[in-house]
Amino acid sequence: MSAHDNLGFAPKEDAPIPYMQRIRDYYLALGYPTPYRWAHYAEAPFQPLEKPLAQCRVALITTAAPYQPSKGDQGPGAPYNAAAKFYAVYSGESAVDHDLRISHLAIDRAHTTGEDANTWFPLAQLRRCAAVGRIGEVAPHFHGMPTNRSHRTTLEKDCPELLARCREDRVDAAILVAN
């Protein structure tokens, strides 16, 4: 019994997963010695909300992809499927339901199956928030953001395109759900 055993501390592995270290070690062991360079900034921008959330138009941004029957297994429970990837920002109407999948993303396949889209695309819940006045309204469109390995493409092509679409809908705030 160690000196810490009766202090009520959590087990040492019960902390957020160190993904950057895991993934670095993983690809090194697979034989790819050049480590992925994660995006990194010393500072972050900040735009305070300029009005109460109950008066704001809120957009939902997702990395999920529209289901494409011709592109192989996209789940639930699908293995990683690069064929389902997309490389341009897309948009959909927020007022209707959509079948979006995450088989093209590095989700935790050992512990989740991707069977309930509400866990990565909370559009229905956001509509409920609008219906009860918690937010002003859901923006007319949601947007799909590509997960391109090239940071340059993300920064120079996809981010400006996403901004243009959000501006067109005159959104006050955006919720971005990562996978």
Added chain:
Amino acid sequence: MSLAARHLEENGIATLVMGCAKDVVEYCGVPRFLFSDFPLGNAAGRPKDPRSQAFTLELALRVLEAAPAPRTTVQSPLRWSADPSWKLDYSNIARLSEEEIRLRRDEFDRQKEIARRIREPPARAK
């Protein structure tokens, strides 16, 4: 997603990122971040659990309206499992056999080639 949040924020749109990879999002640096300590793919709550999903989005909205400064992270109090051992599995090289590593390398190369072909369609024949 972090880069997109930063870009919108720099251009006057307040943003909040919902995510499960705490180190990756914080290393990039975003204005507001709701972290769920769940397996990747569940940033908006537990599957088939509407209460968990409603709680998670409400917490996200509260962070969106109340964060006092950039790089605000709030960790959801929801637990994926009382047993934290699921956290030891994701891309954990120490848990893979030589044979599994070889299979995964082959699969990675195969998927990378598929992605490349979508990204860079072959030039049309003249």
